[in-house]
Amino acid sequence: MARPFPFTAIVGQEEMKNALLVAAVDPTLGGVLIFGDRGTGKSTAVRALAQLLPEMKAVEGCPYHCDPTRTAGACQKCSGDNKAKIASHMIPVPVVDLPLGATEDRVVGALDIERALAHGEKAFEPGLLARAHRGFLYIDEVNLLEDHLVDLLLDVAASGENVVEREGLSVRHPARFVLVGSGNPEEGELRPQLLDRFGLSVDVKTPTDIAMRVEAVKRRDAFDRDPAAFAAAFAADEERLRKKITAAKKLVPTIDVEDETRRRVAELCVALGTDGLRGELTLLRAARSVAALEKAHTATMTHVKAIAMPALRHRLRRNPLDEVGSGVRIERALIEVMG
Amino acid sequence: MADENARSAVIWKDALVAADLIAVDPAGLGGVILRAGPGPVRDAWLARLRAGLPKGAPVLRAPTDVGDGELLGGLDLSATLSSGRTVAQRGLLARSHGGVLIVAMAERLAQTPAAHIAAAVDAGEIVAERDGLTICSEARLAVIAIDEGLEDDDRPPAALRERTAFQLDLRGLTHRDLGMQGGDQPRPDITAARSRLASIITPDSLIEVLCTTCAALGVGSARAPLLALKAARAAAALAGRDVISDEDSALAARLVIAPRALHLPPAQAPDDEQADAEPGTPEPEQPPEDQDSDQSPPDQPDDDKGDVRTLDDTVLEAALAALPPGLLAQLQVNAQRLRAGQTGKVGEAQNTVKRGRPIGARRGDPRSGVRLDLLHTLRAAAPWQRLRKRTIAEDIARPSLEIRRDDFRIKRFRDRKQTTTIFLVDASGSAALERLGEAKGAVELLLADCYIRRDEVALIAFRGVGADILLPPTRSLHRAKKELAALPGGGGTPLAAGIMAAGLLADEVRRKGRTPTLVLITDGRANVTREGLGGRAQAQDEAGIAARSIRAQGLRTLLVDNSNRPEPRAGQLADDMGALYLPLPRANSQMISNAVRASAPAAQAVRR
Numbered sequence: 001m002a003r004p005f006p007f008t009a010i011v012g013q014e015e016m017k018n019a020l021l022v023a024a025v026d027p028t029l030g031g032v033l034i035f036g037d038r039g040t041g042k043s044t045a046v047r048a049l050a051q052l053l054p055e056m057k058a059v060e061g062c063p064y065h066c067d068p069t070r071t072a073g074a075c076q077k078c079s080g081d082n083k084a085k086i087a088s089h090m091i092p093v094p095v096v097d098l099p100l101g102a103t104e105d106r107v108v109g110a111l112d113i114e115r116a117l118a119h120g121e122k123a124f125e126p127g128l129l130a131r132a133h134r135g136f137l138y139i140d141e142v143n144l145l146e147d148h149l150v151d152l153l154l155d156v157a158a159s160g161e162n163v164v165e166r167e168g169l170s171v172r173h174p175a176r177f178v179l180v181g182s183g184n185p186e187e188g189e190l191r192p193q194l195l196d197r198f199g200l201s202v203d204v205k206t207p208t209d210i211a212m213r214v215e216a217v218k219r220r221d222a223f224d225r226d227p228a229a230f231a232a233a234f235a236a237d238e239e240r241l242r243k244k245i246t247a248a249k250k251l252v253p254t255i256d257v258e259d260e261t262r263r264r265v266a267e268l269c270v271a272l273g274t275d276g277l278r279g280e281l282t283l284l285r286a287a288r289s290v291a292a293l294e295k296a297h298t299a300t301m302t303h304v305k306a307i308a309m310p311a312l313r314h315r316l317r318r319n320p321l322d323e324v325g326s327g328v329r330i331e332r333a334l335i336e337v338m339g
Numbered sequence: 340m341a342d343e344n345a346r347s348a349v350i351w352k353d354a355l356v357a358a359d360l361i362a363v364d365p366a367g368l369g370g371v372i373l374r375a376g377p378g379p380v381r382d383a384w385l386a387r388l389r390a391g392l393p394k395g396a397p398v399l400r401a402p403t404d405v406g407d408g409e410l411l412g413g414l415d416l417s418a419t420l421s422s423g424r425t426v427a428q429r430g431l432l433a434r435s436h437g438g439v440l441i442v443a444m445a446e447r448l449a450q451t452p453a454a455h456i457a458a459a460v461d462a463g464e465i466v467a468e469r470d471g472l473t474i475c476s477e478a479r480l481a482v483i484a485i486d487e488g489l490e491d492d493d494r495p496p497a498a499l500r501e502r503t504a505f506q507l508d509l510r511g512l513t514h515r516d517l518g519m520q521g522g523d524q525p526r527p528d529i530t531a532a533r534s535r536l537a538s539i540i541t542p543d544s545l546i547e548v549l550c551t552t553c554a555a556l557g558v559g560s561a562r563a564p565l566l567a568l569k570a571a572r573a574a575a576a577l578a579g580r581d582v583i584s585d586e587d588s589a590l591a592a593r594l595v596i597a598p599r600a601l602h603l604p605p606a607q608a609p610d611d612e613q614a615d616a617e618p619g620t621p622e623p624e625q626p627p628e629d630q631d632s633d634q635s636p637p638d639q640p641d642d643d644k645g646d647v648r649t650l651d652d653t654v655l656e657a658a659l660a661a662l663p664p665g666l667l668a669q670l671q672v673n674a675q676r677l678r679a680g681q682t683g684k685v686g687e688a689q690n691t692v693k694r695g696r697p698i699g700a701r702r703g704d705p706r707s708g709v710r711l712d713l714l715h716t717l718r719a720a721a722p723w724q725r726l727r728k729r730t731i732a733e734d735i736a737r738p739s740l741e742i743r744r745d746d747f748r749i750k751r752f753r754d755r756k757q758t759t760t761i762f763l764v765d766a767s768g769s770a771a772l773e774r775l776g777e778a779k780g781a782v783e784l785l786l787a788d789c790y791i792r793r794d795e796v797a798l799i800a801f802r803g804v805g806a807d808i809l810l811p812p813t814r815s816l817h818r819a820k821k822e823l824a825a826l827p828g829g830g831g832t833p834l835a836a837g838i839m840a841a842g843l844l845a846d847e848v849r850r851k852g853r854t855p856t857l858v859l860i861t862d863g864r865a866n867v868t869r870e871g872l873g874g875r876a877q878a879q880d881e882a883g884i885a886a887r888s889i890r891a892q893g894l895r896t897l898l899v900d901n902s903n904r905p906e907p908r909a910g911q912l913a914d915d916m917g918a919l920y921l922p923l924p925r926a927n928s929q930m931i932s933n934a935v936r937a938s939a940p941a942a943q944a945v946r947r
Contacts, residue, residue, distance in 0.1 A: 206559035
């Protein structure tokens with residue numbers, strides 16, 4: 001594999017970086033959707049995140065790398081009773097690419113062709129969804145993804161389980177992953193059902209500041225010329241950020257939210273008219289992750305404000321008579337609620 | 340004539356330089372969009388490129404309908420079956436590693452293969468999951484996308500245009516132009532340049548100059564300055580320099596940044612520029628009128644301007660000089676494409692199982708009227724044969740090939756969505772009765788057109804206090820005519836209500852998987868608010884807001900102004916809607932019909 005560009009070397013695009021970190025701290029948030037112009041570093045950021053994630057413990061030899069400390073939600077083999085014998089090892093968090101042209105059998109898993117051909121044996125070969133379990137599933141150009149794959153993903157994302165009933169195989173295995181999608185809205189819209197699945201949504205724009213653009217081009221050029229040296233220059237920063245994520249992951253479950261904050265978040269969502277409760281829940285959870293990243297013990301309105309935009313942007317009902325973008329509406333509502 | 344020759348000479352010289360630059364750094368520069376028909380010019384250019392590439396570097400061709408399997412690789416079925424183990428086959432992208440991949444008729448390349456090629460150019464490797472294989476191999480290559488499109492909006496996918504350094508247009512050249520360069524000049528030593536590439540020094544200010552130039556020309560992507568930088572570096576290596584010179588960066592700006600320009604630098608009025616660009620093009624060494632001497636009005640607010648001025652202008656000038664004649668038209672095409680987003684003039688694309696261009700196969704039941712993909716079905720059944728033979732009882736006569744329902748693969752196609760034309764007719768008193776008659780006549784003619792195209796039509800009229808959907812989307816010409824004939828006129832003009840009703844209907848149409856088009860026939864004068872109350876000013880405001888929401892929807896719209904003389908208000912309304920404006924005083928039906936047809940020729944072209 002080619003060496004990815006370091007996350008900490010990405011110039012600007014704070015909202016996107018922030019959203020990705022928050023999603024990494026709390027995998028249950030529902031992932032991140034990154035929409036924006038070409039050449040703004042969408043794919044670069046996601047691939048950079050992959051190498052930043054701290055390692056995790058997994059059952060050795062399990063194709064779904066189940067968590068040895070938890071039997072709930074593990075695959076059939078790992079949730080059995082012989083817990084004492086399970087050997088575990090540390091593995092990097094999987095960040096799996098779902099390429100546009102991927103065939104359905106490769107995504108859900110299929111018959112192991114080699115064994116079928118050679119031995120006439122029926123064996124299941126796990127697919128991308130199995131590989132992405134407990135990790136990230138990244139779809140570049142998510143808006144171009146074919147409909148039948150989208151349906152399949154929605155199904156699995158909702159249930160956290162991949163059920164394969166095909167070619168005489170009958171397999172079910174856990175598949176919980178953070179969905180990260182990126183795309184260029186000019187090339188097509190995202191289906192509303194899929195849009196709704198994403199916890200956070202980020203719009204990336206070309207930076208207007210010349211100095212920033214110069215720096216971005218400079219760094220990318222330096223990286224292209226000598227990836228190893230460039231990565232070494234940012235190794236310390238990367239390590240620092242990795243530690244920060246690890247610490248935040250531990251801290252997140254302990255973070256409090258005061259009732260007053262909950263009330264204000266509810267007010268915010270009412271003012272914006274977001275559909276359902278998912279917006280509120282996601283916003284509160286995301287605010288907790290923001291607080292954890294900042295080593296705070298309580299999530300306050302400051303943390304809410306920091307993540308309100310990506311958490312709510314894609315949940316606003318579109319009012320045909322309102323010309324202002326959803327960003328402006330959220331900002332206004334925030335100002336009102338914050339008083 | 341002499342001018343024309345000089346121009347051709349410059350274009351050809353630049354094209355040759357671009358070929359050499361790509362040969363120096365194929366993967367770094369990503370390739371070229373080569374706009375040229377078949378013929379000696381294109382062949383000569385490709386030969387020049389091939390001559391520069393390292394010995395043994397692959398030069399492969401991908402057809403325009405290249406499949407994922409061919410591009411990415413996958414299972415080699417015959418080898419797999421004969422050997423009894425999985426044998427992988429390398430795809431075109433992997434096999435082009437270190438060389439170039441030529442894509443023929445790239446303007447017809449679908450988005451999926453374009454995305455694969457783009458990903459390979461970006462990452463220098465391909466990673467794919469296919470046929471039960473994980474494919475991962477190096478793919479550092481340049482793409483030569485040959486664009487034979489005749490129309491300006493018939494271009495190779497944006498994903499490719501974004502990643503290739505150069506866009507060359509060789510359409511105007513003939514074989515006579517080739518002799519002037521090439522033979523008599525010594526070919527640069529590309530091998531030496533390639534080895535020198537890594538040690539070229541980049542002056543600090545250069546990146547800033549390139550970024551500023553991009554900003555001044557409205558080029559947003561960070562890839563543009565990066566590609567320009569790499570082009571400048573390759574140019575320096577080619578010229579035998581150790582440091583990138585101004586000449587190199589000017590060349591890079593001309594070849595890389597100029598073709599991407601979206602607008603002209605704010606310091607210059609567009610009209611002056613067009614005048615400059617036309618005679619200025621043949622002589623790129625001679626910058627067009629010195630920018631510093633032409634004073635721009637001081638009250639014009641602009642952030643970039645200061646930066647542009649203080650920096651070395653030669654790079655920007657080089658980029659400007661390269662802008663072709665007919666530039667304004669091109670800029671408009673660029674900008675329109677930007678604004679229009681996905682709503683092109685053709686129906687949006689969608690995947691179907693019945694007709695259109697084939698885009699592969701999927702598992703499914705062939706009985707429900709879809710087409711069986713025999714090859715993929717056999718492929719799916721193949722690995723199972725040994726297993727199935729084993730389970731069948733001995734006494735049953737065995738078929739030599741066992742195919743079960745699970746194996747069925749059906750063909751999938753990509754088709755254009757059908758169009759629904761929504762007519763929004765002002766039936767108020769202000770559109771006096773005779774003109775209402777004209778409008779009705781026009782709609783009737785259009786209905787006939789729609790019928791031929793198998794489009795759906797819908798009819799909304801607004802008068803009195805609100806808007807009514809007289810005819811929900813239908814293909815019934817008869818019903819449409821009946822409703823239309825019965826449409827009464829008179830009363831106030833609730834324009835905002837009408838526009839909003841049309842917007843909602845358009846949304847509904849879109850949700851049903853069709854592409855809506857709106858034809859609004861009005862004089863633009865509103866006097867009833869959305870609440871159904873009188874009040875000209877408020878009604879007009881509301882209409883403006885509703886119109887802007889139509890624009891936000893990206894709805895393709897035509898506004899036919901049927902007032903006695905062209906109304907500024909109707910023009911304003913058309914602007915607000917992003918609509919095509921047709922002032923037709925005393926519009927007659929045939930004229931409206933012709934206009935609508937002219938505005939949507941593609942809709943006819945697509946439906947074959």
